[in-house]
Amino acid sequence: MKVLGIDPGLRNMGWGVIEVDGPRLRHIGNGVIRSVATEGAGDLGARLSWLFRGLCAVIAEYQPDAAAVEQTFVNKDASGTLKLGQARGIALLAPAEAGIAVGEYAPNAVKKAVVGVGHAGKEQVQHMVRVQLPGVEFDSADAADALAIAICHAHHLQGRSMRVVVAGSRRGAA
Template structure:
């Protein structure tokens, strides 16, 4: 199974693909989709279009079986939060349009799953991504976060599979 992790961002959208075989995971690819301002008053629409096309190309190339997106946190800048939310919409839309089931995880849930601590720093997350995906060359912090999201989703899918495989006790 291939899992795509997506770290939404308006300027830089990180992505990472891992292959999962039982409890083993390996790195497939990672990168960052960059959007640039058009400079003609259509900046937001143009950026969202660039992100969508870029993410669709990643999905077409790597053919994931599942995807996961990090949930957006709300900060003091309402305008910035809204724009990030629109980029997150693209991160949800592209895999959904490809027919993928999309998981969503809070940043602290991703950190807790990957590092063991919900308030881990970026350096700790990157270190644990490297430990869990030996030999990975990470294409920047956004790609590292995306790989962490993919690992988190893979772990949750593994847990769900184990729970479904267990025989129910007390049910005749």
């Protein structure tokens, strides 16, 4: 199974694709979609369009089976939070349009899944992503975060499939 992790951002949207084979994880690809700022009132719409097209191209190239997006945290600046929310909408829309189920995770849940601590620093997260995906080279910090989101979702999916197997075996035993 291939899992696409997405770190939403209006200027830089990180993405990372991993392959999950039982307990093994393997790096497939990562990068950043950088929106192009234009002059005038259409700036936000143009950026969102650029992000959407870029993410659709990643999905077409890597053909993921599942996707995950980091939830938005509230900034001090309400306007910035709203704009980030719009970029996050693109991160949810592109996989949904491709028929891919999308998981959503709080930043602390991602850190806890990857590092074991919900308030880990970026350096700790990047180190543990390197440990879990040997030989990985990050395109940027945003791409590293996206890979961490993909790893978190892979762990969640593995845990869910284990619960289904256990629940199914209990029913069969009764």
